[in-house]
Amino acid sequence: MRPEGGIRPEAGPTTDQAALVAAVVVDELVRGGVRTFLYCPGSRNGPLGFELSRRAEAGELRLHVRLDERSAAFVALGMAKSTGAPVAVVTTSGSAVANLAPAAAEADYARIPLVLVTANRPPQVLGTGASQTVDQTRYLLGQVRHVQVLGGGGEPPEQANATLRSQVCRALAIAAGRLMGAPGPVQIDVPLPSGLPPSARRIRFPKGRPQGGPWTRIPARTPRRTTAHRIDLTRRTLVVAGDGADLTRIPEQVPCIAEPTVPTGGRTVLHPWVLDYARPEQLVVLGRPTLHRNVSRALARPDTTTVLVSDGDDDWVYAAPSIDxxxxxxxxxxxxxxxxxxxxxxxxEVIRDHWSRALHHRARPLTGADVAATLLSALRPGDILWLGASNPIRDVSLTGTVPHGVQVLSSRGVAGIDGNISSAVGAALASPSATVIALIGDLTFAHDASGLMSGHLEQVPDNLVVVVSNDAGGGIFELLEQGHPAYRHHEFGDTFERIYGTPQHIDIAPLCQAYGVSHRKAHLEALPDSLDKARAENRIAVVEVPVARTTLRDVHTAVRHSIDATWDAAPAAARSLEPSRA
Known part of the structure; x- marks a missing residue:
């Protein structure tokens, strides 16, 4: 909450003017297809809050209130990612807007229609040093598709109504991808002359178009006509599908490697390590595959033809230097x-068999990979699996396959650990008929633990289970170059643990208690039973699974060596794939 202290109340016509602007903006957002709003308490955005509350009580929209703008934006992100529909976040002015940046960046690269409605001080106080007054239209410029500063000031009422509504329509069309390229986040900045409540419970405001339609109808863009590119499947062809890929564009006969967030429709996909041993003549890339480094290495092979299937709306081209x-x-x-x-x-089959053997070898300390494999076997059709960045999504990709009928969501736009709990909360609120199970690491949990916070008057999801694979630090770095044993030499002392491992003094159980959510600690063998009990609790439940971090690199190395040994021992005829090992 961000009050504006030391400012004398603005009264009279400005109060009703602010309420009128707020009513028109909210009305046009609803007409434009926004049905869910995240509201962050403040002073300047008060008129928007009153109007949202009134319309929520009338059943015309869904309203959720969150104290933290950063968390609220990630809740909205999870909702929009789960449903595909635009979701709005409404904040007050000043530094509140800056807290939207992490979620805006994720929405930008993941093409999520996030509508960021930011209340602002009147233009005449900008540059005067007034409280909570900054040039907030510049905060998000690098991450949003468009910044729309609403106007209409000084115009006759009917003209001002038309101006405001048309501006909102344009911003929503850009968010939905109907203008200016792919879908993504937009900012609608609303200068308000007052943050005071309206003088009446219901505000009479100029009407919009009849039958509840938007002021300006902007249909979906007609796809650009492009020249067809022929791909000869008689050549050894392999498809690599990343986040956002649509596999229905590829014949089922074509072998495919797909990241966990790619809907397969029951199609069989290959283990990602196949790319380390196979030698395709051509690679076809769909979506944005960023999970495994062997993709970029394969694309860089000089004897491989590479094709990127893109709709032309990307402001990036994946692995551009290597695409033909x-x-x-x-x-x-x-x-x-x-x-x-x-x-x-x-x-x-060989790769999956060796991974299976390694995971069943329990003479070693358990790792996050074991948690991922066990969790996959405990999922049910209709579940939504939210995967944290870093190791959880990689562990799922390497240790098993996602069961048919399970939807997988993850923040793969910028692939950060920020906001994962909040986003999972949003997915659960948006999909009340499904059980949302989030698999995250302990640092990801600590980074966004406040996402578990909710007000007494707010709707709390009763269908969310958060599984914390607790390896006491940043397990991803164990597998990267920084985790090589050479950097654990006495010369470096505790540097690795301090700047990469970063174990935290956090007791998850009392932290969950403070937020009013369930907690249980489970050993790996008890994880399926703990999940069943958590499903039945009808509230947010956290299941913590203690695992080891320092042996994770050894597990990967052992699996790789065993596959190599099998490969080397195979007859030459069986090794016609010409291995290109990482």
Missing amino acids: TVTAQPVFTGETPRSWTGELTHLD
Whole structure:
């Protein structure tokens, strides 16, 4: 909450003027398809809050209140990611707006229609040093698709109404991807002459279009006509699908590696390590594959033809230096050789078998990879699996397959650990008929523990289970170059632990108690039973699974060596894939 202290109340016509502007803006947002709003308490945005509350009571929209603008934006992000519909976040002026930046960045790269409605002081006080007054239209410029500062000041009422409504329509069309390229976040900045409540409970305001339609109808853009690019499947072809990929554009006969967030529709996908051993003649990339480093290495091979399937709305091109062709209209010709499919299938079975053996070898300390494999086996059709960045999503990708009927969500736009609990809360609120199970690490949990906070008057999801794979630090760094044993040498002392491992003095149980959520600590064997009990609690439940961090690199190395040994011992005819190991 961000009150404006030391300011004399503004009264009279400005109070009703602020209420009128707020009523028109909210009305046009609802007409434009925004049905869910996250509101962060403040003073300057008070007129917007009163109007949102009134319309929520009338059943015309859904309203959630959060104290923390950063968390609120991630809750909205989770909702929008889960449903695909735009969700609005309403904040007061000043530094409140800066807290929207992390979620705006994620929404930008993940193409999520997030509508950031920021109340502002009147233009005449900008640059005067007035409290909570900054140039807040510059905070988010690098992350939002568009900044719309609402006008209409000084115009006759009917003209001002038309101006405000048309501006809101334009911003919503940009957020939805109907103007200016792909969907993404937009900022609607609302200068208000007062933050005081309206003088009456219901404000009479100029009407919008009849039948509840938007002021300006902006249809979806017509796809640009592009030249078809033929892809010959008689060549050894492999598809790599990243976040945002649409596999329905690819014939089912084409072998495919897909990240966990890619809907497969029941299609069989290969283990990501297949790419370390197979030698395709051409790689076809869909979406934005950022999870595994072997993708960029494979794309860089000089003897491999690379094709990126893109709709042309990207302001980035994945692995641009290594892409030969970008096309929006791939046309597949020929048939995939059975020998190629058979070789890849055999290799996939070998890799998965060695991972399975390693995970069943319990003579070693358990790791997050064991938690991921066990969790996958405990999921049910209809569940939504939210995966934290860093190791959880990689562990799921490497140790098993997502069961059919389970939707996987994750912040893969900028792939940060920020806001994961809040986003999972948003996904649970937006999908009340599903159980949302979030798998995150302990640092990710600590980073966004305040996402568990909610007001006494707020709706709290009763369908969210947060599984914390607690390895006491940043496990991802164990697998990166920084985690090489050479950097654990006495010369470096505790440097690795201090700047990479970063274990925290946090007792998760009392932290959960402080936020009023359930907590239980479970050993790996008890995880399925603990999940069943958490599902039945009808409130947010946290299941903490203690695991080891320092042995994770050893597990990966052992699996890799065992696969290599099997490969080297195989007859030459069975090794026609020409391995290119990492």
